[in-house]
Amino acid sequence: MARFDDITGRYIYLDVDGLEYRVYFEENGSGVPLLLQHTAGSDCRLWRHLLVDPEVAGRFQMIAYDIPYHGKSLPPAGHKWWAEEYKLTQDFLMKFVVTLSRELGFERPAYMGCSIGGQLAPDLALYYPDEFRAVVGIESAHFTPGLNQRWLYHPRINSEFNSNIAYDMMGPASPEERKRETCWCYSQAAPQVVKGALNYHCVEHNLVGKADRIDTSKVAVYLLTGEYDFSCPPMLTELLANDIKGSRFTVIEGMGHFPMSEDPVRFKKYIMPVLEEILEL
Amino acid sequence: MSLIDAESYMHALNEDPEFLIAARFWNAKLKFGMGETRYMVTLADGTVTGIDPSPGLMEDWDFDFVVTGPLEEWEKLLEPVPRPFYQALLPAVLLGGLDFGGDFETFCAYYRAFSRMVEVMRSHRVTAS
Numbered sequence: 001m002a003r004f005d006d007i008t009g010r011y012i013y014l015d016v017d018g019l020e021y022r023v024y025f026e027e028n029g030s031g032v033p034l035l036l037q038h039t040a041g042s043d044c045r046l047w048r049h050l051l052v053d054p055e056v057a058g059r060f061q062m063i064a065y066d067i068p069y070h071g072k073s074l075p076p077a078g079h080k081w082w083a084e085e086y087k088l089t090q091d092f093l094m095k096f097v098v099t100l101s102r103e104l105g106f107e108r109p110a111y112m113g114c115s116i117g118g119q120l121a122p123d124l125a126l127y128y129p130d131e132f133r134a135v136v137g138i139e140s141a142h143f144t145p146g147l148n149q150r151w152l153y154h155p156r157i158n159s160e161f162n163s164n165i166a167y168d169m170m171g172p173a174s175p176e177e178r179k180r181e182t183c184w185c186y187s188q189a190a191p192q193v194v195k196g197a198l199n200y201h202c203v204e205h206n207l208v209g210k211a212d213r214i215d216t217s218k219v220a221v222y223l224l225t226g227e228y229d230f231s232c233p234p235m236l237t238e239l240l241a242n243d244i245k246g247s248r249f250t251v252i253e254g255m256g257h258f259p260m261s262e263d264p265v266r267f268k269k270y271i272m273p274v275l276e277e278i279l280e281l
Numbered sequence: 282m283s284l285i286d287a288e289s290y291m292h293a294l295n296e297d298p299e300f301l302i303a304a305r306f307w308n309a310k311l312k313f314g315m316g317e318t319r320y321m322v323t324l325a326d327g328t329v330t331g332i333d334p335s336p337g338l339m340e341d342w343d344f345d346f347v348v349t350g351p352l353e354e355w356e357k358l359l360e361p362v363p364r365p366f367y368q369a370l371l372p373a374v375l376l377g378g379l380d381f382g383g384d385f386e387t388f389c390a391y392y393r394a395f396s397r398m399v400e401v402m403r404s405h406r407v408t409a410s
Binding site for chain 1: 362363365366368369370371372375376385386389390392393396
Protein backbone atom coordinates (compact mmCIF):
# COMPACT_ATOMS: atom_id res chain seq x y z
CA MET A 1 0.00 0.00 0.00
CA ALA A 2 1.47 3.31 -1.07
CA ARG A 3 2.14 5.87 1.66
CA PHE A 4 1.18 9.39 0.56
CA ASP A 5 2.00 12.70 2.18
CA ASP A 6 -0.97 14.78 3.32
CA ILE A 7 0.19 17.75 1.21
CA THR A 8 -1.41 18.43 -2.17
CA GLY A 9 0.41 20.52 -4.79
CA ARG A 10 -1.42 22.64 -7.41
CA TYR A 11 -0.84 25.42 -9.92
CA ILE A 12 -2.86 28.61 -10.24
CA TYR A 13 -2.62 31.37 -12.85
CA LEU A 14 -2.36 34.89 -11.44
CA ASP A 15 -2.30 38.25 -13.21
CA VAL A 16 -0.16 40.86 -11.48
CA ASP A 17 0.69 44.21 -13.08
CA GLY A 18 -0.40 42.98 -16.51
CA LEU A 19 1.73 39.83 -16.54
CA GLU A 20 0.58 36.27 -16.12
CA TYR A 21 2.28 33.99 -13.62
CA ARG A 22 1.86 30.24 -13.26
CA VAL A 23 2.14 29.81 -9.53
CA TYR A 24 2.71 26.65 -7.56
CA PHE A 25 1.33 26.14 -4.08
CA GLU A 26 0.94 23.31 -1.61
CA GLU A 27 -2.02 22.98 0.71
CA ASN A 28 -3.36 20.99 3.59
CA GLY A 29 -5.90 21.40 6.34
CA SER A 30 -9.22 23.08 6.81
CA GLY A 31 -10.37 26.06 8.79
CA VAL A 32 -9.01 29.60 8.95
CA PRO A 33 -7.01 30.33 5.76
CA LEU A 34 -3.31 30.72 6.50
CA LEU A 35 -0.90 31.89 3.78
CA LEU A 36 2.71 30.79 4.26
CA GLN A 37 5.56 32.71 2.61
CA HIS A 38 9.04 31.25 2.15
CA THR A 39 12.42 32.97 2.41
CA ALA A 40 14.46 34.60 -0.37
CA GLY A 41 15.67 32.01 -2.88
CA SER A 42 13.90 29.07 -1.29
CA ASP A 43 10.38 27.73 -1.73
CA CYS A 44 7.30 26.37 -0.02
CA ARG A 45 9.09 23.21 1.13
CA LEU A 46 10.34 25.16 4.14
CA TRP A 47 6.80 24.88 5.53
CA ARG A 48 6.30 21.17 4.88
CA HIS A 49 6.50 20.16 8.53
CA LEU A 50 3.87 22.65 9.67
CA LEU A 51 1.65 21.70 6.72
CA VAL A 52 1.37 18.10 7.89
CA ASP A 53 0.96 18.85 11.57
CA PRO A 54 -2.47 17.37 12.42
CA GLU A 55 -3.14 19.83 15.23
CA VAL A 56 -2.62 22.80 12.91
CA ALA A 57 -4.20 21.18 9.85
CA GLY A 58 -7.33 20.49 11.84
CA ARG A 59 -7.92 24.19 12.33
CA PHE A 60 -6.19 26.01 9.46
CA GLN A 61 -6.40 25.78 5.67
CA MET A 62 -2.68 26.21 5.02
CA ILE A 63 -1.43 27.46 1.66
CA ALA A 64 2.34 27.49 1.14
CA TYR A 65 3.19 29.05 -2.22
CA ASP A 66 6.27 29.68 -4.36
CA ILE A 67 6.55 33.29 -5.49
CA PRO A 68 7.55 33.76 -9.16
CA TYR A 69 11.15 32.75 -10.03
CA HIS A 70 11.20 30.56 -6.88
CA GLY A 71 10.61 26.82 -6.54
CA LYS A 72 8.16 25.60 -9.17
CA SER A 73 6.76 29.04 -10.01
CA LEU A 74 8.30 30.15 -13.27
CA PRO A 75 9.10 33.67 -14.42
CA PRO A 76 6.15 35.42 -16.13
CA ALA A 77 4.81 34.45 -19.53
CA GLY A 78 5.15 36.83 -22.46
CA HIS A 79 7.97 38.84 -20.96
CA LYS A 80 11.69 38.85 -21.78
CA TRP A 81 12.73 38.25 -18.19
CA TRP A 82 16.04 36.77 -19.33
CA ALA A 83 17.14 40.17 -20.62
CA GLU A 84 16.83 41.94 -17.29
CA GLU A 85 18.27 41.50 -13.83
CA TYR A 86 15.79 39.87 -11.46
CA LYS A 87 14.75 42.29 -8.72
CA LEU A 88 11.88 41.53 -6.39
CA THR A 89 10.08 44.73 -5.45
CA GLN A 90 7.99 45.46 -2.39
CA ASP A 91 5.07 46.64 -4.50
CA PHE A 92 5.03 43.42 -6.55
CA LEU A 93 5.34 41.11 -3.55
CA MET A 94 2.49 42.77 -1.70
CA LYS A 95 0.25 42.75 -4.78
CA PHE A 96 1.17 39.13 -5.49
CA VAL A 97 0.12 37.86 -2.06
CA VAL A 98 -3.08 39.91 -2.05
CA THR A 99 -3.94 38.67 -5.55
CA LEU A 100 -3.31 35.06 -4.54
CA SER A 101 -5.52 35.47 -1.49
CA ARG A 102 -8.37 37.00 -3.49
CA GLU A 103 -8.15 34.46 -6.31
CA LEU A 104 -8.36 31.65 -3.77
CA GLY A 105 -11.52 33.27 -2.46
CA PHE A 106 -10.18 34.06 0.98
CA GLU A 107 -11.63 36.80 3.16
CA ARG A 108 -9.12 38.22 5.60
CA PRO A 109 -6.85 35.17 5.91
CA ALA A 110 -3.96 35.01 8.32
CA TYR A 111 -0.48 35.43 6.87
CA MET A 112 2.84 34.06 8.13
CA GLY A 113 6.24 34.51 6.50
CA CYS A 114 9.93 34.19 7.26
CA SER A 115 12.86 36.41 6.20
CA ILE A 116 11.53 38.26 3.12
CA GLY A 117 8.23 36.83 4.28
CA GLY A 118 8.94 38.18 7.74
CA GLN A 119 9.54 41.65 6.35
CA LEU A 120 6.36 41.33 4.32
CA ALA A 121 4.25 40.74 7.43
CA PRO A 122 4.45 44.30 8.79
CA ASP A 123 4.39 45.73 5.25
CA LEU A 124 1.08 43.97 4.57
CA ALA A 125 -0.23 45.17 7.93
CA LEU A 126 0.66 48.75 7.03
CA TYR A 127 -0.37 48.88 3.38
CA TYR A 128 -3.16 46.25 3.21
CA PRO A 129 -4.71 46.25 6.70
CA ASP A 130 -8.18 45.31 5.45
CA GLU A 131 -6.97 42.18 3.65
CA PHE A 132 -5.65 40.17 6.61
CA ARG A 133 -6.87 39.35 10.09
CA ALA A 134 -3.36 38.72 11.40
CA VAL A 135 0.23 38.70 10.19
CA VAL A 136 3.07 36.70 11.70
CA GLY A 137 6.56 37.95 10.87
CA ILE A 138 9.47 35.62 11.50
CA GLU A 139 12.87 37.39 11.41
CA SER A 140 11.36 40.86 10.82
CA ALA A 141 12.90 44.28 11.36
CA HIS A 142 12.44 47.91 10.34
CA PHE A 143 15.15 47.30 7.76
CA THR A 144 18.05 44.87 7.33
CA PRO A 145 20.89 46.10 5.15
CA GLY A 146 22.60 42.96 3.91
CA LEU A 147 26.01 41.66 3.07
CA ASN A 148 27.85 42.89 0.01
CA GLN A 149 25.29 41.57 -2.47
CA ARG A 150 27.74 41.57 -5.38
CA TRP A 151 28.98 38.15 -4.22
CA LEU A 152 25.52 36.61 -4.03
CA TYR A 153 25.33 36.53 -7.84
CA HIS A 154 28.78 36.50 -9.34
CA PRO A 155 30.09 34.46 -12.29
CA ARG A 156 33.02 33.17 -10.24
CA ILE A 157 30.98 32.16 -7.17
CA ASN A 158 28.45 29.35 -7.46
CA SER A 159 25.11 29.49 -5.68
CA GLU A 160 26.33 27.00 -3.09
CA PHE A 161 27.63 30.11 -1.32
CA ASN A 162 24.08 31.24 -0.52
CA SER A 163 23.05 27.91 0.95
CA ASN A 164 26.26 27.71 2.97
CA ILE A 165 25.58 31.10 4.54
CA ALA A 166 22.07 29.83 5.31
CA TYR A 167 23.61 26.94 7.26
CA ASP A 168 25.55 29.34 9.48
CA MET A 169 22.39 31.38 10.09
CA MET A 170 20.82 28.47 11.96
CA GLY A 171 21.14 27.45 15.59
CA PRO A 172 24.06 25.13 16.41
CA ALA A 173 21.82 22.73 18.31
CA SER A 174 19.05 22.50 15.72
CA PRO A 175 18.76 19.00 14.23
CA GLU A 176 21.48 18.46 11.62
CA GLU A 177 19.18 16.71 9.14
CA ARG A 178 16.69 19.57 9.21
CA LYS A 179 19.43 22.16 8.75
CA ARG A 180 20.87 20.30 5.78
CA GLU A 181 17.44 19.99 4.17
CA THR A 182 16.94 23.74 4.56
CA CYS A 183 20.26 24.32 2.80
CA TRP A 184 19.39 21.82 0.07
CA CYS A 185 16.25 23.78 -0.80
CA TYR A 186 18.34 26.95 -0.87
CA SER A 187 20.93 25.44 -3.14
CA GLN A 188 18.29 24.69 -5.77
CA ALA A 189 17.48 28.33 -6.49
CA ALA A 190 18.40 29.72 -9.90
CA PRO A 191 21.70 31.60 -9.50
CA GLN A 192 20.28 35.15 -9.62
CA VAL A 193 17.26 34.57 -7.40
CA VAL A 194 18.64 35.10 -3.89
CA LYS A 195 20.27 38.40 -4.78
CA GLY A 196 17.17 39.50 -6.69
CA ALA A 197 14.82 38.68 -3.84
CA LEU A 198 17.06 40.46 -1.36
CA ASN A 199 16.42 43.65 -3.30
CA TYR A 200 13.14 43.76 -1.40
CA HIS A 201 14.62 42.50 1.86
CA CYS A 202 17.76 44.59 2.08
CA VAL A 203 17.03 47.60 -0.15
CA GLU A 204 13.33 48.43 -0.46
CA HIS A 205 11.83 47.24 2.83
CA ASN A 206 12.13 50.09 5.32
CA LEU A 207 9.63 50.83 8.08
CA VAL A 208 11.64 53.53 9.83
CA GLY A 209 9.20 56.31 10.62
CA LYS A 210 6.26 54.21 9.38
CA ALA A 211 5.91 51.22 11.70
CA ASP A 212 4.00 53.20 14.32
CA ARG A 213 1.20 53.74 11.78
CA ILE A 214 0.34 50.01 11.80
CA ASP A 215 -3.07 49.58 13.42
CA THR A 216 -3.20 46.30 15.31
CA SER A 217 -6.90 46.80 16.02
CA LYS A 218 -7.40 46.08 12.30
CA VAL A 219 -4.72 43.43 11.82
CA ALA A 220 -2.98 41.59 14.64
CA VAL A 221 0.82 41.55 14.44
CA TYR A 222 3.03 38.82 15.87
CA LEU A 223 6.82 38.93 15.56
CA LEU A 224 9.18 36.04 16.35
CA THR A 225 12.94 35.91 15.79
CA GLY A 226 15.55 33.21 16.33
CA GLU A 227 18.17 33.86 18.97
CA TYR A 228 21.05 32.92 16.63
CA ASP A 229 19.94 34.87 13.55
CA PHE A 230 22.86 37.15 12.76
CA SER A 231 21.14 38.55 9.66
CA CYS A 232 18.30 39.85 11.82
CA PRO A 233 19.32 39.76 15.47
CA PRO A 234 16.41 39.64 17.93
CA MET A 235 17.25 43.14 19.11
CA LEU A 236 16.20 44.51 15.71
CA THR A 237 12.84 42.75 15.85
CA GLU A 238 12.31 44.02 19.38
CA LEU A 239 12.86 47.58 18.15
CA LEU A 240 10.22 47.01 15.46
CA ALA A 241 7.80 45.51 17.98
CA ASN A 242 8.29 48.53 20.23
CA ASP A 243 7.13 50.73 17.34
CA ILE A 244 4.01 48.67 16.58
CA LYS A 245 1.63 49.28 19.44
CA GLY A 246 -0.25 46.10 20.33
CA SER A 247 2.17 43.74 18.59
CA ARG A 248 3.70 40.76 20.36
CA PHE A 249 7.37 39.81 20.17
CA THR A 250 8.94 36.47 21.05
CA VAL A 251 12.56 35.33 20.92
CA ILE A 252 12.85 31.76 19.66
CA GLU A 253 15.61 30.35 21.83
CA GLY A 254 18.33 28.21 20.31
CA MET A 255 17.21 28.72 16.73
CA GLY A 256 18.31 30.94 13.91
CA HIS A 257 16.87 32.32 10.68
CA PHE A 258 14.68 29.36 9.62
CA PRO A 259 12.74 28.18 12.69
CA MET A 260 9.96 26.39 10.80
CA SER A 261 12.41 24.21 8.85
CA GLU A 262 15.54 24.03 11.02
CA ASP A 263 13.71 22.69 14.08
CA PRO A 264 10.00 22.22 13.32
CA VAL A 265 9.30 20.34 16.55
CA ARG A 266 10.54 23.16 18.75
CA PHE A 267 9.10 25.80 16.42
CA LYS A 268 5.64 24.40 17.04
CA LYS A 269 5.95 25.18 20.75
CA TYR A 270 6.47 28.83 19.87
CA ILE A 271 3.94 29.16 17.08
CA MET A 272 0.98 27.28 18.60
CA PRO A 273 0.16 30.01 21.17
CA VAL A 274 0.15 32.51 18.28
CA LEU A 275 -2.09 30.33 16.15
CA GLU A 276 -4.44 29.77 19.08
CA GLU A 277 -4.82 33.54 19.43
CA ILE A 278 -5.46 33.95 15.71
CA LEU A 279 -8.32 31.45 15.96
CA GLU A 280 -9.97 33.75 18.47
CA LEU A 281 -9.78 36.88 16.25
CA MET B 282 48.39 29.27 25.08
CA SER B 283 47.42 27.21 22.02
CA LEU B 284 43.87 26.27 21.16
CA ILE B 285 44.83 23.71 18.54
CA ASP B 286 47.48 21.09 18.00
CA ALA B 287 48.68 21.76 14.47
CA GLU B 288 49.52 18.19 13.58
CA SER B 289 46.30 16.58 14.83
CA TYR B 290 44.20 19.40 13.37
CA MET B 291 45.75 18.88 9.95
CA HIS B 292 45.05 15.14 10.07
CA ALA B 293 41.50 15.75 11.23
CA LEU B 294 40.83 18.06 8.29
CA ASN B 295 42.33 15.67 5.77
CA GLU B 296 40.20 12.84 7.12
CA ASP B 297 36.98 14.86 7.21
CA PRO B 298 34.84 13.89 4.18
CA GLU B 299 32.79 17.07 4.21
CA PHE B 300 35.83 19.31 4.36
CA LEU B 301 37.47 17.44 1.49
CA ILE B 302 34.39 18.05 -0.70
CA ALA B 303 34.09 21.71 0.28
CA ALA B 304 37.81 22.34 -0.24
CA ARG B 305 38.04 20.64 -3.65
CA PHE B 306 40.63 22.19 -5.99
CA TRP B 307 41.67 24.67 -3.26
CA ASN B 308 45.21 26.04 -3.40
CA ALA B 309 45.72 28.66 -0.72
CA LYS B 310 47.63 29.92 2.27
CA LEU B 311 45.49 30.85 5.25
CA LYS B 312 46.65 32.63 8.36
CA PHE B 313 44.91 32.20 11.70
CA GLY B 314 45.96 34.71 14.33
CA MET B 315 44.86 33.46 17.72
CA GLY B 316 46.00 36.01 20.23
CA GLU B 317 49.79 35.99 20.11
CA THR B 318 49.96 32.69 18.21
CA ARG B 319 50.04 32.51 14.42
CA TYR B 320 49.18 29.47 12.33
CA MET B 321 49.88 29.31 8.61
CA VAL B 322 47.72 26.71 6.89
CA THR B 323 48.76 25.60 3.41
CA LEU B 324 46.36 23.83 1.06
CA ALA B 325 47.27 22.18 -2.23
CA ASP B 326 44.56 20.81 -4.53
CA GLY B 327 42.08 20.59 -1.69
CA THR B 328 44.31 18.94 0.89
CA VAL B 329 46.00 20.52 3.89
CA THR B 330 49.71 20.01 3.28
CA GLY B 331 51.00 21.84 6.30
CA ILE B 332 50.15 23.91 9.35
CA ASP B 333 53.04 26.00 10.61
CA PRO B 334 52.45 27.09 14.23
CA SER B 335 55.32 29.58 14.19
CA PRO B 336 55.78 31.12 10.76
CA GLY B 337 58.74 33.41 10.27
CA LEU B 338 58.44 37.09 9.46
CA MET B 339 58.48 36.62 5.68
CA GLU B 340 56.02 33.71 5.72
CA ASP B 341 53.78 35.66 8.09
CA TRP B 342 52.98 38.11 5.26
CA ASP B 343 52.41 35.55 2.56
CA PHE B 344 48.75 34.53 2.74
CA ASP B 345 45.52 34.62 0.72
CA PHE B 346 43.17 35.04 3.64
CA VAL B 347 43.62 35.87 7.30
CA VAL B 348 41.42 35.49 10.37
CA THR B 349 42.61 37.20 13.54
CA GLY B 350 41.35 38.06 16.97
CA PRO B 351 42.04 37.94 20.68
CA LEU B 352 42.27 34.49 22.24
CA GLU B 353 39.05 35.11 24.17
CA GLU B 354 37.17 35.60 20.91
CA TRP B 355 38.51 32.34 19.46
CA GLU B 356 37.50 30.59 22.69
CA LYS B 357 33.93 31.83 22.21
CA LEU B 358 33.98 30.57 18.62
CA LEU B 359 35.24 27.17 19.72
CA GLU B 360 32.83 26.54 22.59
CA PRO B 361 31.11 23.13 22.20
CA VAL B 362 27.74 24.86 21.87
CA PRO B 363 28.68 28.38 20.88
CA ARG B 364 26.73 31.37 22.13
CA PRO B 365 24.59 33.39 19.66
CA PHE B 366 26.60 34.93 16.81
CA TYR B 367 29.62 32.70 17.46
CA GLN B 368 28.15 29.66 15.70
CA ALA B 369 30.36 30.34 12.66
CA LEU B 370 33.15 32.55 11.41
CA LEU B 371 31.04 35.09 9.51
CA PRO B 372 28.76 36.12 12.39
CA ALA B 373 31.74 36.13 14.76
CA VAL B 374 33.32 38.73 12.46
CA LEU B 375 30.17 40.72 11.73
CA LEU B 376 28.83 40.83 15.29
CA GLY B 377 31.72 39.55 17.39
CA GLY B 378 35.33 40.43 17.95
CA LEU B 379 37.10 38.46 15.21
CA ASP B 380 38.43 40.08 12.06
CA PHE B 381 39.21 38.75 8.61
CA GLY B 382 40.74 39.99 5.41
CA GLY B 383 42.26 39.03 2.09
CA ASP B 384 40.79 37.75 -1.13
CA PHE B 385 37.04 37.90 -0.54
CA GLU B 386 36.28 35.95 -3.71
CA THR B 387 38.22 33.04 -2.23
CA PHE B 388 36.29 33.43 0.99
CA CYS B 389 32.95 33.21 -0.87
CA ALA B 390 34.00 30.34 -3.11
CA TYR B 391 35.30 28.32 -0.16
CA TYR B 392 32.80 29.60 2.42
CA ARG B 393 31.71 26.12 3.50
CA ALA B 394 35.32 24.96 3.72
CA PHE B 395 36.08 27.84 6.09
CA SER B 396 33.02 26.98 8.19
CA ARG B 397 33.99 23.32 8.27
CA MET B 398 37.52 24.25 9.35
CA VAL B 399 36.00 26.02 12.35
CA GLU B 400 33.73 23.06 13.13
CA VAL B 401 36.63 20.59 12.99
CA MET B 402 38.72 22.98 15.07
CA ARG B 403 35.88 23.09 17.61
CA SER B 404 35.82 19.33 17.96
CA HIS B 405 39.62 19.10 18.16
CA ARG B 406 40.46 22.14 20.27
CA VAL B 407 43.06 21.73 22.96
CA THR B 408 41.58 22.10 26.40
CA ALA B 409 43.60 23.76 29.15
CA SER B 410 45.35 21.26 31.38
